[in-house]
Amino acid sequence: MESKKTGPIDNAWALKIPEFKEKDNPHRLLEESSFATMFPKYREQYLREHWSLVQKALAEHHVKAELDLVEGSMTVKTTRKTWDPYIIIKARDMIKLMARSVPFEQAVRVLQDDISADVIKISSFVRNKEKFVKRRQRLIGPNGCNLKSIELLTNCYVVVQGQTVSALGPYKGLQQVRKVVEDTMKNIHPVYSLKALMLKRELAKNPKLKDENWERYLPKYNSKNISKRKEPKKKVKKPYTPFPPAPEESKVDKKLGSGQYFLTEDQKRAKKQKEQEARHEEANKRRQERRAQAFIPPEEPVPK
Numbered sequence: 001m002e003s004k005k006t007g008p009i010d011n012a013w014a015l016k017i018p019e020f021k022e023k024d025n026p027h028r029l030l031e032e033s034s035f036a037t038m039f040p041k042y043r044e045q046y047l048r049e050h051w052s053l054v055q056k057a058l059a060e061h062h063v064k065a066e067l068d069l070v071e072g073s074m075t076v077k078t079t080r081k082t083w084d085p086y087i088i089i090k091a092r093d094m095i096k097l098m099a100r101s102v103p104f105e106q107a108v109r110v111l112q113d114d115i116s117a118d119v120i121k122i123s124s125f126v127r128n129k130e131k132f133v134k135r136r137q138r139l140i141g142p143n144g145c146n147l148k149s150i151e152l153l154t155n156c157y158v159v160v161q162g163q164t165v166s167a168l169g170p171y172k173g174l175q176q177v178r179k180v181v182e183d184t185m186k187n188i189h190p191v192y193s194l195k196a197l198m199l200k201r202e203l204a205k206n207p208k209l210k211d212e213n214w215e216r217y218l219p220k221y222n223s224k225n226i227s228k229r230k231e232p233k234k235k236v237k238k239p240y241t242p243f244p245p246a247p248e249e250s251k252v253d254k255k256l257g258s259g260q261y262f263l264t265e266d267q268k269r270a271k272k273q274k275e276q277e278a279r280h281e282e283a284n285k286r287r288q289e290r291r292a293q294a295f296i297p298p299e300e301p302v303p304k
Contacts (some may be wrong), residue, residue: 027081028082037073038072039099054108063082063091076088076154096119097110106168110168116174
């Protein structure tokens with residue numbers, strides 16, 4: 001019995017999927033489908049300027065687009081001439097990407113058959129706001145270098161906006177982008193994921209290693225979760241006594257015990273000055289001793 005089966009299954013993936021054309025669905029769609037999505041206020045001006053281009057791009061696929069500036073929403077609907085049943089899903093992804101700050105030139109690519117979109121919600125991975133901001137910035141990298149590296153290695157267009165990451169590209173690239181984003185938000189540095197993607201690309205070029213397991217070649221990440229919490233101090237049990245603790249002495253009691261309470265203001269001032277002079281004299285004495293150490297000759301070895 002063969003351990004690994006090859007042949008028709010592998011060849012099936014290599015076959016090109018035939019293109020779905022208008023003649024394949026001559027009866028059109030029976031029911032109207034529509035999707036709507038909200039957009040933030042800061043995207044209103046951009047959408048208003050590019051909405052004619054959006055309508056023109058969707059009209060080629062017989063999909064109607066509406067922009068409601070009062071409610072702040074975008075709507076896409078099928079028409080009687082719509083023959084592709086999946087184009088409404090593509091149109092929904094397009095307006096969703098444009099609401100997440102993806103430019104029209106990139107978002108319109110999702111209407112192609114070999115291009116898809118994925119909006120990854122990253123706010124649910126981290127509860128602490130400071131950690132969330134740091135990990136999101138780590139995903140972007142200095143001057144956006146990490147984000148650019150992800151785009152080059154996955155052939156996807158990636159935008160980090162607010163609490164989501166929007167990706168646009170081929171299906172395999174979107175899976176890789178999602179894995180990198182999720183690992184980064186789980187406190188795994190994106191450098192490890194980028195190294196793994198680079199190695200996979202090089203291994204795929206080698207025909208001998210094409211059908212082998214690549215786990216041994218990929219870098220392994222060992223999690224080092226070092227707790228920064230301070231260990232609680234152990235409480236030492238005091239010996240049990242039936243008597244309550246003695247009350248603390250007040251300032252007046254302390255002055256009465258030392259006799260300072262009965263001194264006049266002149267005597268207190270004289271005593272304070274005397275104590276200060278004694279401290280100065282002690283400090284001066286230590287300073288003189290420290291200076292005198294430099295003049296003490298070192299001990300010379302006695303000749304045998």
